[in-house]
Amino acid sequence: MSPPGFALAMALARVLLGSAAVWLVVRLLRRRLLRLERPPEGAAGPGADGAITPLLLHSLASLGYLAMVVWGWRSLVRDWALLRFDPGPDRLVEGAALLVATVLVVRLLNRSLLLLLERSLQRLGREEQTSTLRALAPMIRALFWGLGTLVFLQQQGVPLGAVYASLAGAGIGVGLALRGPLSHFINYLTIVIDKPFQIGDLIGFSDVLGPVERVGIRSSSIRSLSGERIVIGNEELLQKTIRNFGDLPRRRVAQTLRLSDRMAAEKAASIAGLVEEVIRAHPPAAFDRCHFLRFADGALEFQYVFFVPDSSVVVYLDLQQAINLGILQAFQSQGIEFAAAAPEPAAARISPAPG
Known part of the structure; x- marks a missing residue:
């Protein structure tokens, strides 16, 4: 059994030497990790890992210093008889050390998780979703702090059966009360x-x-x-x-022309070329095809197709108008006439029932 003064000196020596060892290890790790994460020439800079590394090393150093304090305290308890007979101070120090360790771990999880999620969204090009993540951040932090509190209380020997039962009942009540708002929030996230x-x-x-x-x-x-x-x-x-229609990289446009059935076969054969020439004269419209489809009642029906490489409705309508005017001018110059409108089917007449 060592004298109290000698036991206290040995405990302080262990704390100081251990803390120096932790400081040296953390410093070497920082140099090593920063060397590995150094961006190549021309790169924009360190990404999410470069931001998480200092946070991780800071938390590791704090936990290491705390472990050295606990190690020195246990050596003091082992060498000082008075502390072995009275377990109160030992329980107090152990509980305080566990509380500090829990706080450090929860803070590390909260900060690193939110930072990783935010940087991941930025790398995926989803900048608009980072505002949603920031809105959810308090709820995520509260969840981790709640879990950390339960772990700490369980390690302290606090009976948590009643706490779990109360949380379950409260969860059911809150779930029923927030069923509507939760449904709205899930639809918004969708x-x-x-x-x-x-x-x-x-x-x-x-x-x-x-x-x-x-x-x-x-x-x-x-x-x-x-x-x-x-x-x-x-x-x-x-x-x-x-x-x-906003997510439309290329718009396909198909139109039908009803031309006079009195048109000569030579002019009918030239329709496809005329339409193609008009469409190609109006970029960015891209001509696809033009065909004589069928003989209709009093008309010859042609169909032409072109593509507009733009999702804007205004661009599409401007091109369609220009192409329509161009086709009209080309047909008038060639003496090609349009057919009359198709007659609407007559309504069936129901004869009165006999008698």
């Missing part, structure tokens, strides 16, 4: 993550057609082409078949 459309896209569903102005947690706003603002719940919107 739109944000799955991205069936984005703000500015021209979409169509049912009899609505217009650009998306806002995507909220509960509803979305669409500005119809006639000018009115249409607000629809996200749940109802996701249940519909949505036509997204």
Whole structure:
């Protein structure tokens, strides 16, 4: 058994020497990791790993210093008889050390996880979703702090059966109370993550057609082409078949021409060439084909197809108008006439019943 003064000196020596060893190891790790993560010439700089490494090393150093303090305290308890007879101080120090370690680990998990998720979204080009992640950050932190608190209490021998039962009951009650808001939030996440459309896209569903102005947690706003603002719940919107014209890398346009059936065969054979010449004169429209489809009632029907490499409706309409005018001028110069409108089928007459 050592004298109290000698035991205290040995405990302090262990703490100081151990802390010096931790400092040296962390310093060597920092140099090694920073050398490995040094970006090549011309690179923009360190990414998420370069930001997480100092955080990880700082937490590792803090846990190492804390472990050295616990090691010195245990050596003091072992060498000092008074502390062995009274377990109160030992329990207090052990509990405080566990509390500090829990706080350090939870802080490391919170910061590193959120940083990794944010940098991952940035690398994937989903900058608009980082605002959603920042909005969810308090909930994520609260979840980790709650788990850390339960782990600490369990390690301290606190009976948690009643706590778990209370949490289960509270969870059921909160779930029932938040069923509607939770459903709205899940639908919002579906739109944000799955991205069936984005703000500015021209979409169509049912009899609505217009650009998306806002995507909220509960509803979305669409500005119809006639000018009115249409607000629809996200749940109802996701249940519909949505036509997204904004996500249209190339628009296919197919049109039918009804020409006079009194036209000579030589002129009918020249229609495809005339239409192709007009379409190729209006870039960026890309000609695909033009064919004589069929003999209709009082008309010869031709179909032509071209592509517009742009999702803008205005660009498409401008090209369609220019092509229509060009075809009209070409046909007038060649003396090609359009057929009259197709007659509407007459309504069937029902004769009165005899008698």
